[in-house]
Amino acid sequence: MTSDAVFLFTYGTLMQGFSNPFAQRLHTLSTFEGKGSFPGTLYKIDWYPGAVYDTENQNRIYGEVYKIMVPEILFPELDEYEDVFEDEEKSLYMRKIIPVLMNNGVLIDCWTYIYNQDITNIEIIKSGDFRHANF
Template sequence: MTSGPEYLFVYGTLMQGYNNPFAQKLQEMSVFEGNGFFRGMLYAVSWYPGAVYFEESTTPVYGEVYRMSNVPELLRELDEYEDVFEDENISLYVRRVVPVGLENGSVVNCWTYLYNQSVDVLQEIESGNFRDFKGA
């Protein structure tokens, strides 16, 4: 379940500047590689966001890329934070590998947490950047 890339892309409350123990754990157990984006849509779920990946999308979801150390341990803890369960039908998020564009023009495959519930009634964050969201 944790085999895959050593990179993680975050676009919400795990980014730098958010004060929670899981963001702090991410900072301690990884190296910030830079800002990036993937193709998709970003929504305001509540005080936190949810993103959906669409390969064909022309809209970006912006965030940060980290190179993780001790990948299995860190992903286990982050899975707990993101309400990822063995039964994906009840998971709030699912962890998937998506291609992320970096500021230098390269693309790296990263784990990320994608929203796993209906977005029908959610407000879209049109800029694709959670830091721009002032609601909830």
């Protein structure tokens, strides 16, 4: 995987149908590529989810892939939204490149915001799909 990936996998409030300003900004500065998933566990952190990537996990996290047109502009804005800090211990999420399996069977390396805090006693979204979480 290379660090110059221009794709972003979203699994929460940045997906289509969410009207927050950051989702709107993402949809303006990117192209929707399709739906996909990766292995791991999805947690209900609060009114938003947190994903933990785990190649050994049989469960999948479902979301959307976007091709980013201007990563140098968009990623700093999204990093702020996702509370990504230079001090990794304080970061709510970490932006990492992981392989995402698209629904059409193609594997794409995507930037993804991975939850970076303690998951002890946090509710699991068993479906792996934030849209199916009960809030």
